[in-house]
Amino acid sequence: MSVVLVTGSEGQLGVALQATFKAGPLFAPLFCSKFMLDITDAGQIEACIKAHAVRYIINCAAYTNVQWAEQEAATCFKVNSLAAGYLAALAAKYGIVLFHISTDYVFGLTKGRPFNPNDPTDPLNQYGQSKLVGEQMVAARATHFYIIRTAWLYGEKGRNFFTKMVALAQKGDVIQMVDDQIGSPTYVYDLATAIWEVVEKIAKNNLTDYPSGIYHYTNEGVASWYDFAYAIAAALPNRCAVIPRSSAAVGLKRPYYSVLNKSSFRSVFQIKIPHWQDSLALCVKRWQPQ
């Protein structure tokens, strides 16, 4: 059985990968939290790879606090850039296939059409810059790698947009939400399921059928943050008011139209991607207090 190392396994995506893993004859997952494996320590990573004969790495470990990253840029770069480079170099040394998760924050303010994987990048903040350098390290050092950019992750558990909206609605707050930033809400369990499907396809088939490179995965469809908040509020038992506002009024610096073109993901991996509204309905159903 091939060992699949999942780093940052107690984060939002790591937990979803734990929940969606289906036991079978091909893989044995090795879920490592930050406390079990600190990816900024190359020695620790190499010891783990050797001890467990790791064949695949899914790197979910990251510094993800976009606001704090402005003040803690050095720490953010250590985790998102340098450590990604360690994982990539070790993946190359030990013949490991590396899945590295990245973000729409590598793009800038350009409006109007979905971003293709090879479109020019132009990060607006330290977080985006650190993730971009991480991608570049992976592409330069790893031999077999899949950089999967995603966006707007949420689920019924943990701290994310969905659970924050639920908490606000339960307090009866009026929710004000920007309506001029567009993206694709992405149910974290859909992404996790898709990653396991890709790992399985790669394990069963010829690696060369699945070219290394950058791929995009979000749910299908587009929405503004306002649309997303409205859809969540509308699905809850205790409905609350959601009011649109402009991002200029809030002072948020984020890509305006951060829709990711997923056509290469769909065509290379032959995986059907659910629409965000269907996945939100599923999320609400799973969240529903019994």
Ligand SMILES: NC(=O)c1ccc[n+]([C@@H]2O[C@H](COP(=O)([O-])OP(=O)(O)OC[C@H]3O[C@@H](n4cnc5c(N)ncnc54)[C@H](OP(=O)(O)O)[C@@H]3O)[C@@H](O)[C@H]2O)c1
């Ligand atoms: N959430 C989103 O909306 C979103 C959107 C686009 C892309 N992404 C990308 O998706 C990936 C997963 O994100 P997520 O939402 O699951 O983030 P998350 O919930 O913040 O999880 C990241 C995990 O990495 C851990 N970590 C931090 N530093 C580490 C280190 N030095 N060594 C090992 N683990 C470390 C964190 O631990 P602590 O919490 O204890 O620090 C946390 O458990 C990231 O690459 C992120 O950039 C996320």
